[in-house]
Amino acid sequence: MSDWTLITLTGALSILLVSWILIQIFLKGPNLRTYDQPLPDSRIGSWSHASPEHQEVLRLLEQAQAEIRAAPRKEWLPTVRKVMGRGFIDPPLLASHLGYQVRAVDAGGVPGEWVLAPDADPDRRLLYLHGGSFISGCPQGHRIITTQLARMTGASVLALDYRLMPEHTRRDLLADCQTGYRWILDHSPTGAASARELFVAGDSAGGGLTLMLIAWARDAGLRAADGAIALSPGVDMTLSSPTLKSNIQSDWMLGPSLGKFMKIPFSMRLFIFWVINRMKPPNPLISPIFGDLSGLPPVLVQVSEAEMMLGDARRYVNKARAAGTWAELETWPDLVHVWHLFEPILPEAREALERIGQFVARCSTK
Numbered sequence: 042m043s044d045w046t047l048i049t050l051t052g053a054l055s056i057l058l059v060s061w062i063l064i065q066i067f068l069k070g071p072n073l074r075t076y077d078q079p080l081p082d083s084r085i086g087s088w089s090h091a092s093p094e095h096q097e098v099l100r101l102l103e104q105a106q107a108e109i110r111a112a113p114r115k116e117w118l119p120t121v122r123k124v125m126g127r128g129f130i131d132p133p134l135l136a137s138h139l140g141y142q143v144r145a146v147d148a149g150g151v152p153g154e155w156v157l158a159p160d161a162d163p164d165r166r167l168l169y170l171h172g173g174s175f176i177s178g179c180p181q182g183h184r185i186i187t188t189q190l191a192r193m194t195g196a197s198v199l200a201l202d203y204r205l206m207p208e209h210t211r212r213d214l215l216a217d218c219q220t221g222y223r224w225i226l227d228h229s230p231t232g233a234a235s236a237r238e239l240f241v242a243g244d245s246a247g248g249g250l251t252l253m254l255i256a257w258a259r260d261a262g263l264r265a266a267d268g269a270i271a272l273s274p275g276v277d278m279t280l281s282s283p284t285l286k287s288n289i290q291s292d293w294m295l296g297p298s299l300g301k302f303m304k305i306p307f308s309m310r311l312f313i314f315w316v317i318n319r320m321k322p323p324n325p326l327i328s329p330i331f332g333d334l335s336g337l338p339p340v341l342v343q344v345s346e347a348e349m350m351l352g353d354a355r356r357y358v359n360k361a362r363a364a365g366t367w368a369e370l371e372t373w374p375d376l377v378h379v380w381h382l383f384e385p386i387l388p389e390a391r392e393a394l395e396r397i398g399q400f401v402a403r404c405s406t407k
Contacts, residue, residue: 069311070279070323070331076359077283077352083370084346086392091375098376098383099293101129106297118176125177128185129382141188148201149224151217154180156198158191163229164237165405167196168221170254172245172273172379175206175214186244186272186381186394193398196240197230203250211318215326218250219257226264238405239266242397244379245350248274248342252329252357255337268339268404270397273350273379274357276330278314278322281307282352291347294378299349330357335364341400342368343393345376371396 105124112120140159145152156169169187171178180187180200191198203217226236243251248271255269280303289300302310314322325332330353340361344354354370361368373380373389384390 070277070281070328073277073281073330073356073360076356076363078359079355080358080370083372085371085373085396086389088374088389091373092388094387095376095380095389097386098380101383102293102377105129122177122179125173126179126182128182130185130385141191143184144230146199146230148199148228149220151220151224152202153221154200154202155230156180156184156187156191156200157230158188158195160195161191161197161230162195163197163231164234165194165196165240166225166229166236166238167191167194167198167240167242167401168225168254169198169200170203170218170241170243170247170250171200172243172247173205175211175246177205178246183244183382185384189381189384189394190242190397193394194240194401196238196401199225206317211320211327215250215253218254222254222258223263236264239264240268240270240401240404241266242270242272243274244272244381246275248272249276249327249329252276252340253326255340256325256329256332256334259336266338268341268401269337270400271340271342271354271357272381272393273344273348274342274353275350276328276353276357278318278324278328280310280314280322282350282356284352285349288347288349288351291375292349292378295349330360333364334361334366337361337364337366339400339404340366340368341371341397343371343373343381343396345374345378345380346372347375348378350378369400 109120109124142157144155146155167190169190171180171183180202183200187198187200201218201221203214226239227233241251241254251269251271252274255266258265286303289296289303311322318327320327322328323331342354342358344351358368358370376389380387381390381393384394
């Protein structure tokens, strides 16, 4: 080996070492392992395993995933959005059924839709943020959840159609959610009016946005929500939770795609997320687990014990409780990520949504 080759190799290794050290220092975030302990009172229901109906859920999920896999590479994202946009099964409640209404609305420049049950209270409002990994999802594809939330809570539900990546930045979609929060405080389905009660809810990526919003509202001095509901939320963009690896095989929804990403070395994952989001992964705006969790409204988190996001949910609730915030974790065995989307056929989904209704009722009496 020539001297020049040795110098070049040494220089390259030095650059890699310095880069690794900088990533560990600036992109990793504090250690969260102290919040990994299970919550013994979290499991809900009498099931020790998923109900038989869950097999039909897996069939429908595989059908959707097969459609996505069959798409040409250039059509992958449009296909994902098409599948998420129509949902996995037909919503049981739409504008033409049982007196329910779906009304398009401009929420301060952000499109969305009001989802209203026949007895909707215009002064009890719920802002809903859909999931879809920030690159897909829309209010229409989540109407199974939003119509059931309208029925279970009696609230006027505003489902926000925030901007998506990669056409827009992570800050753009955060700004849309913040705009929606400000707007719903002063607008009802019938016109301008202050909210008597306000709740924020979301699933998956939207669950993380929900938990970001309640902390942001506190710091911005805005009227606090009366409660927040996060379904299978992602709260840590450093992806450090142990269940992100241990539950890959049992997570039928996230495992096939996110499992591949988890094989990338940890430091490289941090760098990729930094580049994609143009924000440090532990920034509380995209990783609410790293923020101050004190002084927040009551929080309900629901998650499956089989999914990769179980660890995120545990860590968030444990840290929120340690900070003095009332937080509750409810878990079900063996279910897919955001099983609530399958409510028409899945008894655990109906039970979970009923539990949300009970949570809202409890928060409303405080």
